[in-house]
Amino acid sequence: MICYPEGLSSFEICAVNEYWLLSDKADTGFLFAQAVIDKKYKDEKIRKVGAIAKKTLFLPCGDNFFCRECGIKMPVSTRSEYLRRCKTVEEVFCDECIELIKQRSIHDAIKVVSEYKNLAFEKVNYISDLAFDEILALLSMSVSLDKDFVFLSGSPSEIFITGCEVVDQNLFWSLVNKGVFVYLPEIPKEVELASELLYGSVSKLSYDGRSGINAYYKNKEVVCAGVYLNKPSIDGVDTIDLVGLLYQRLSTFVLTSNDVRRIKKMFKDVQIFKLYKLVDAISREYRLPIDNSRALGSLLNHLAENYSPVNLYFTFNIKAKDVVAHIRKEGCSDYVARHYFTSFVGNYIERMESRDYELVKTWSLPPEIISSPFESVFSDLYLNQHFNWNRLSVREIVASWLDKVNISDDADRILSDCRDL
Numbered sequence: 001m002i003c004y005p006e007g008l009s010s011f012e013i014c015a016v017n018e019y020w021l022l023s024d025k026a027d028t029g030f031l032f033a034q035a036v037i038d039k040k041y042k043d044e045k046i047r048k049v050g051a052i053a054k055k056t057l058f059l060p061c062g063d064n065f066f067c068r069e070c071g072i073k074m075p076v077s078t079r080s081e082y083l084r085r086c087k088t089v090e091e092v093f094c095d096e097c098i099e100l101i102k103q104r105s106i107h108d109a110i111k112v113v114s115e116y117k118n119l120a121f122e123k124v125n126y127i128s129d130l131a132f133d134e135i136l137a138l139l140s141m142s143v144s145l146d147k148d149f150v151f152l153s154g155s156p157s158e159i160f161i162t163g164c165e166v167v168d169q170n171l172f173w174s175l176v177n178k179g180v181f182v183y184l185p186e187i188p189k190e191v192e193l194a195s196e197l198l199y200g201s202v203s204k205l206s207y208d209g210r211s212g213i214n215a216y217y218k219n220k221e222v223v224c225a226g227v228y229l230n231k232p233s234i235d236g237v238d239t240i241d242l243v244g245l246l247y248q249r250l251s252t253f254v255l256t257s258n259d260v261r262r263i264k265k266m267f268k269d270v271q272i273f274k275l276y277k278l279v280d281a282i283s284r285e286y287r288l289p290i291d292n293s294r295a296l297g298s299l300l301n302h303l304a305e306n307y308s309p310v311n312l313y314f315t316f317n318i319k320a321k322d323v324v325a326h327i328r329k330e331g332c333s334d335y336v337a338r339h340y341f342t343s344f345v346g347n348y349i350e351r352m353e354s355r356d357y358e359l360v361k362t363w364s365l366p367p368e369i370i371s372s373p374f375e376s377v378f379s380d381l382y383l384n385q386h387f388n389w390n391r392l393s394v395r396e397i398v399a400s401w402l403d404k405v406n407i408s409d410d411a412d413r414i415l416s417d418c419r420d421l
Helices: 010-019 034-040 049-053 079-087 095-120 132-142 165-177 189-199 242-252 257-285 294-306 309-330 334-354 373-382 394-402 409-419
Strands: 151-153 181-184 204-208 213-217 226-229
Touching: 010 034, 010 049, 034 049, 095 189, 132 165, 132 242, 132 257, 132 373, 165 181, 165 257, 257 294, 257 309, 257 334, 257 394, 257 409, 294 334, 294 394, 309 334, 373 394
Parallel strands: none
Antiparallel strands: 151 226, 181 226, 204 213
């Protein structure tokens, strides 16, 4: 079927008919080439047949020329469009049906994503179940989050709370078990496709005009594998002021003796972790092999309890210089040299403590020793005049903390011990 516009001459109609004549034998699929038709009707003073054909509509037989959804006719106006339609293996739809299918797909995608979120993010009022250190951990992460932004990281290993991996992972999995964090190791394909339809890919490369560099930005609504903050729900309503709730719970929390012991151990683990990093820095700085022995572990355990990192880093530097000088002067095997640092520092501390001396001088910590979010929040709440733990021993941290919290009667003994510095 061919539809002609009004006003065509008989010669133009004949030219158009020949333009749309099909042939299985011709490479182009058409019986006559346009140049042949134009030459044939040159004496009739008509326009180029290609220009005339663009104003006609050609509707051959075949499924590719009818909308698969509503069945409406979908003619073509050029040979290239005809050939493209013949070769396509995809279903053909009219513009109205395409829009309807798009809206239906979006509606279905919203349903898929919504149902998955409702299943993955169970509504839980977990605030009252949180331990003291868990409240601080969650608070240290929540204060830097947008109220509607629940994505935290791509994997549990990226979670950064105290900076000490062992402590952070223990806190993380405890919070997962209480419904605070939700870890989605992978996303069902159906949900992934639905999310991509609604919000685009997981990350898009965008230009940041402020920094002048390309950076990846993730749409806040995208559902992807990773760790999420599951905001608490009270009476079925998602809590907006999470930070306010956490501060309120913190102010009324009553610590037991077990709480104090557990949290003190956590403080100590963090400080010991720092000291190990300082020892590594010393080893690199002075090219001094230092054996990670039990003796070193026991020494750092004692030092973390009683001395601040900045005082110890000064001592480490001085003793490392002494070790290097001793090795150059006396000489020794590599095995013996690896134990010298621990021995020199340990002997020096014993002499200091036997004479009731104190470590007074300090040395600025290397750049790799950074203050964690947990440390910053804790310092702001409980450590007067300190914004991190670098100038404090564990005993000093705990003593200052216990002066500002509510403790139960069974914690009095620990309180007295910690204040007896």
